[in-house]
Amino acid sequence: xxxxxxxxxxxxxxxxxxxxxxxxxxxxxxxxxxxxxxxxxxxxxxxxxxxxxxxxxxxxxxxxxxxxxxxxxxxxxxxxxxxxxxxxxxxxxxxxxxxxxxxxxxxxxxxxxxxxxxxxxxxxxxxxxxxxxxx
Numbered sequence: 001x002x003x004x005x006x007x008x009x010x011x012x013x014x015x016x017x018x019x020x021x022x023x024x025x026x027x028x029x030x031x032x033x034x035x036x037x038x039x040x041x042x043x044x045x046x047x048x049x050x051x052x053x054x055x056x057x058x059x060x061x062x063x064x065x066x067x068x069x070x071x072x073x074x075x076x077x078x079x080x081x082x083x084x085x086x087x088x089x090x091x092x093x094x095x096x097x098x099x100x101x102x103x104x105x106x107x108x109x110x111x112x113x114x115x116x117x118x119x120x121x122x123x124x125x126x127x128x129x130x131x132x133x134x135x
Contacts, residue, residue: 010079017072023064028061049103 004082006082007086008081010075014072014075014079015069017075021068021072024061024065024068028065029058081092
């Protein structure tokens with residue numbers, strides 16, 4: 001069972017997407033202000049521009065996470081389908097080989113059986129001739 005090139009490519013892309021997803025998720029800010037925001041009552045972005053820029057960045061990260069997550073799931077399902085088809089094909093080939101081998105073995109066994117029957121018939125006829133010549 002050798003892994004095909006397409007499986008290696010999809011696996012590599014999945015690894016890259018997983019690392020990018022981890023990085024993007026780690027870059028996203030938490031929705032909760034935490035204890036420091038509750039005590040001080042302020043956030044780190046006090047200006048209007050700072051608040052909107054943070055929201056725009058968060059929206060971008062959120063959208064990118066959703067898109068990459070969807071691509072990741074699609075690639076995992078694709079990899080599963082490709083792998084399943086390859087395994088089915090290999091099993092079918094193995095089944096064909098085993099049926100061919102069993103056909104050859106049964107043909108050899110039947111040939112040996114017929115040889116044994118012929119030799120036993122020849123021995124029986126020889127014994128019959130010996131018995132008749134003795135009389």
